[in-house]
Amino acid sequence: MLGYHISLLSPIIYEYTGKFQAPSEDWKHEKMPLMNYELIVMTEGYLYLSYANKNYVVEAGEYLLLSPSSPDNCRQGFKSSYCSFYWLHFTVDSGVTTMDLSNPDLELIKNENAVILPARAMLPYLDKIIVLMKQLQDSIRSGCGALSSNYMATTVLCELYEQTFKEKLEHIKGEYSKKQIYYDIVDYINENIYQKLKVVNIAEQFGYNAKYLSHVFHSITGTSLKQFILQKKVAEANFMLMDTNKTIREISACLGFTDYHNFMKT
Structure with a gap:
């Protein structure tokens, strides 16, 4: 149009x-x-x-x-x-x-x-x-x-x-705002991948409700924020297993998992 x-x-x-x-x-x-x-x-x-x-x-x-x-x-x-x-x-x-x-x-x-x-x-x-x-x-x-x-x-x-057009524009801006939130959170996760990342802590960091953030992530990626964090950590673990001499236990600790067995299950 x-x-x-x-x-x-x-x-x-x-x-x-x-x-x-x-x-x-x-x-x-x-x-x-x-x-x-x-x-x-x-x-x-x-x-x-x-x-x-x-x-x-x-x-x-x-x-x-x-x-x-x-x-x-x-x-x-x-x-x-x-x-x-x-x-x-x-x-x-x-x-x-x-x-x-x-x-x-x-x-x-x-x-x-x-x-x-x-x-x-x-x-x-x-x-x-x-x-x-x-x-x-x-x-x-x-x-x-x-x-x-x-x-x-x-x-x-x-x-x-x-x-x-104002009503449609507000909708477009809302979608734009969601995508901006998504990119900001992804950057934060990538920069803090070796920390113990929890949805509630990320929500507090950016001043959003934890359920809202998960909803935004699900609407954009088809997955929740919790699952997104796990996917990122598993991807980093795969890289470390192939490219470093660290043991699985060391990698678990490095990526912020306090429970070694939980990391193995993940």
């Missing part, structure tokens, strides 16, 4: 906005160049729009965000229909990165000073977006300054983000 990572270190730059209502069912979007980003929020009917060699059928309750990246930068209708929609044109000074939202860049999404928007999505709370678009238009008509217009337009994007 195509999406945009839009930096908000500074507000987006408002260009113009409005609401369109087709005069009849015979209306078709005329061919027009696109020189900046365009947000289309559908309120009625269907919009049949062609852009960048792709045909879009956008229905009421959906939005479509177009980027000025097509070679000819022109969009046009490919079928007649009755529809109405709000539209907003803007530019971005802080930077926009195109993303594949089905496989997002984990480092990029860690940026808290940005919003991530699908290029197209259904809006669960369309009325909230309509209120913001009306407020923006009212402010423009009343002669508000550029700074106010920029921040109000930015608020529209923030609301889109809240409604469409």
Whole structure:
């Protein structure tokens, strides 16, 4: 799924906005160049729009965000229909990165000073977006300054983000956090392989619940943390048996096993 990572270190730059209502069912979007980003929020009917060699059928309750990246930068209708929609044109000074939202860049999404928007999505709370678009238009008509217009337009994007991608992003960050925990614990185990390692002690070391850590490990590796530690120690024991002159009893003690017979059983 195509999406945009839009930096908000500074507000987006408002260009113009409005609401369109087709005069009849015979209306078709005329061919027009696109020189900046365009947000289309559908309120009625269907919009049949062609852009960048792709045909879009956008229905009421959906939005479509177009980027000025097509070679000819022109969009046009490919079928007649009755529809109405709000539209907003803007530019971005802080930077926009195109993303594949089905496989997002984990480092990029860690940026808290940005919003991530699908290029197209259904809006669960369309009325909230309509209120913001009306407020923006009212402010423009009343002669508000550029700074106010920029921040109000930015608020529209923030609301889109809240409604469409924030929940999924929190899930992605949660999965990223789990993997980071996993790598940190693996590093700790490797560095302390000759110590007597227990799940509860590792949990205390990193400030996590022991059951939670085991759950994280099981979700990533298919095994518990306790079993993971044993696998690491057995692998090290195999290496020491082949590559050193230490006895099994010495290796047992070296790897933190207080019970020689327990080590043999392991």
